[in-house]
Amino acid sequence: MEIKYSELSKRTKSSEIRExxxxxxxxxxxxFAGGxxxxxxxxxxxxTRITEEVLQEKGFLALQYGPTIxxxxxxDAIREHTNQYGExxxxxxxxxxxxxxxxxxxxxxxxLDPGDEIILELPSYLGAIQAFERTGVIMNGIPLQNDGMDIEILSNIIKKKLSVGKKxxxxxxxxxxxxxxxxxxxxxKRLKLIExxxxxxxxxxEDSPYRELCYNNSKVPSLWALTNSKGIIQLKTLSKxxxxxMRIGWIAAEKEIVNKFSLMKQSVDLCSPTINQLIIAQYVREGLMKATIERAIxxxxxxxxxxLNALKKYMPEYVTWSKPTGGVFLWIKLPDYMDSKELIKKAAENKVIFVTGKPFHCDGSGKNTLRLNYSFPTIEQINTGIFRLTETIKEFQKLNKELIY
Ligand SMILES: Cc1ncc(COP(=O)(O)O)c(C=O)c1O
Known part of the structure; x- marks a missing residue:
């Protein structure tokens, strides 16, 4: 059978990371690959207990279609959770x-429509790049500094686009x-970005799946809080x-915008699983959500x-890394001449893997970067894994140097 695939499906690319x-x-x-x-x-x-209770008390609702929104x-539970976190x-x-x-x-x-211009960080979340890219938009990447996107470049790009009639x-x-x-x-930077x-x-x-996973008690206010929600569309998820x-999250925005999303969602999946929402609602009401987050922290x-200790102990001085105070990822920069896509082949032979950095860059840069996850491996695996990664990088650097000189 010959199918004439849509333009959108032709633009939908498989991620390098799948490989x-x-x-x-x-x-x-x-x-260190997944999140x-x-x-x-x-x-x-x-x-298990809450599922049984929900089914016994509200089975007629839990197993039924629910409101799209x-x-x-x-x-109510989301509002309670959000309030608990000061928003x-x-x-x-x-x-x-x-x-x-x-x-x-x-x-x-x-x-989004094809040809639209959007701005995102360089690097940014791969799943977002994929979702935006297939619509045929033009993505403008703003380099990240240690405290967020480079605001000067952001401002210049916006001015440049406006000057040629783009929005x-x-x-x-x-x-x-x-x-x-x-x-x-x-x-x-948040205040400058808002301005x-x-x-x-x-x-x-504002996509913020990791906000609650804060390890140093120094939370910066969210963009949502800083603007009183004006001009912000916030994405939240229970995943992290x-x-x-359970695949449950939410979009928060001004009421009219939320209604637009809800209308579109009708045509996508009618509603998110009712039973999962009811289970999590009770989970939050019993105070268990906050307790789980605290255990995760x-x-x-x-x-x-x-x-961080293992990196400090083992890594050679030509490798640098971010120092996260929350979330589940750490970012590594290798010297410019190294390609993490080549490095990973050697790393796999030494029984350690990570995610290569280039797919997170909407402009195709970042070949000398890589991402490490620390939430999934055990403490012992982290220590051994960083040792193995270091040995691989050292071997790889020798090889690269021989090729250069
Ligand atoms: C920034 C960001 N946004 C969105 C997602 C999607 O997460 P989920 O669909 O599991 O809620 C992720 C997952 O890693 C992420 O890191």
Whole structure:
């Protein structure tokens, strides 16, 4: 059968990272590749009990279709959770999603047309790049500094685009413990970003899956809080702070915008799983969500400390890395002449893998970078894995030097 595929499907590319999956099958390999939570944190007993209670008490609702915008009980729970973390949100500012990846899909469906211009960080989350890229937009990458995107370059790019009659559809940012870099945007930069976005009437997409996973008690206010939610579309998910298996998250925005997303969601999946929303609603009501997040913080704090110590102990001086204070990722920069796509082949032979950095760059740069995850491997694996990675980099550097000189 010959199918004439849509232009959109032709623009949908497989990620380079998919190819790396073959390495995860190697016996005894240590993987710093995924962004998976530590499964020892999964509250299996509580979820089993709550599921039974939900089915007994509200089975007629739990197994039924639900409102596209989300179950009222769950929306109440989101408001409660958001308030616990010091932010204000109204129920009618929330549209439940089948996790943040759907949020990104809805954003691309509702806001983007081929040829539109958008701004994102360099590097940025690969899943967002994929969702935006297939719509045929032009992506403008703003280099990240240690405290967030380079605001001067941001301002210059906007001015340049406006001067030739182009409009920027939105600025996409991951301000807290960014994926992939682990970098957090400073309050000063957040305020400047808001000022620029406001000046040129550009909406900001604040994608913040890692915000609650803060390891040093020094949370910078969210863009949502700093603007009183004006001009911000925020994406949230339970995937990292709780568990990804239920595929639940939400989009927060001004009421009219949320209704637009909800309308689009109708045509995408009618509603997110009702039973999952009801289970999580009870989980939050019982105070278990905050407790799970606190356990995750304690565990990941130990893991990041272990990774940073191991890097300091083993890595040669020509390698640099970010120092995340939250989230689940750390970013490594190799000398310019090294290609992490080549390095990973050697690393896999030495039984350690990571994710190469280039696919996170919308402009095709970043070949000398790589991302490490520390939430999934055990402490012992982190220590051994960083040792193996260091040995691989040293071997690789010798090889590269021989090729250069
Ligand atoms: C910045 C960012 N946004 C969105 C997602 C999508 O997560 P999910 O669909 O599991 O909510 C991820 C996952 O890693 C992410 O890092």
């Amino acid at each position: 790396l999956l073959k390495y995860t099958r190697i016996k005894d390999i240590i993987s 998976l939570p530590d499964p020892s944190l999964f509250p299996i007993k509580d979820v 989300g179950e009222p009980d769950f929306i 204000e949100i109204e129920n009618d500012q929330i549209c439940v999603t089948s996790s943040s990846q759907q949020g990104l899909d809805l954003i691309s469906l509702v806001m 920027i559809k939105f600025i996409y940012t991951i301000p807290d413990y960014q994926n992939p870099s682990g970098i957090t945007m400073s309050k000063e 620029i976005a406001d000046k040129y009437s550009i909406p900001i997409i 702070m709780l568990f990804p298996g 304690a565990l990941y704090q130990e893991k990041i400390a272990c990774m």
